[in-house]
Amino acid sequence: MPIKTHKYTNGEITVLWQPDICIHSAICFKGLAEVFDPRRKPWIDMNQADTERIIDQVKKCPSGAISIIEKKN
Ligand code: SF4
Known part of the structure; x- marks a missing residue:
């Protein structure tokens, strides 16, 4: 069975999220809630912090x- 993947981009990088692998540790939410907020849909908002963070x-x-895919120029 193919692994489900959701993509979220800010034009510079793309975050891939694989819900079947996620163990819902909430580490991303506790560390950077502006971007990773499970109460919101979509739960990842790439415009809420800069790429480095x-x-x-x-x-x-x-x-x-x-995981991250970086955009190649
Ligand atoms: S850090 Fe976020 S994406 Fe990673 S396992 Fe925990 S809740 Fe899932």
Whole structure:
């Protein structure tokens, strides 16, 4: 079965979220709630923080459910 993936972009980078891998640790929410807010739809809003902060927070995800694709120029 293919792994479900949702994509969220700010034009510079794209965050991929794989809900079946997410262990709902809320580390992303506690660390950067402006971007990662499960009470909102869509729950990831890429316009609420700069790219560096989003990359730093994605690196802290314990399950690898969120990852980054960087846009190549
Ligand atoms: S940090 Fe990763 S595993 Fe935890 S809620 Fe966020 S996406 Fe899911």
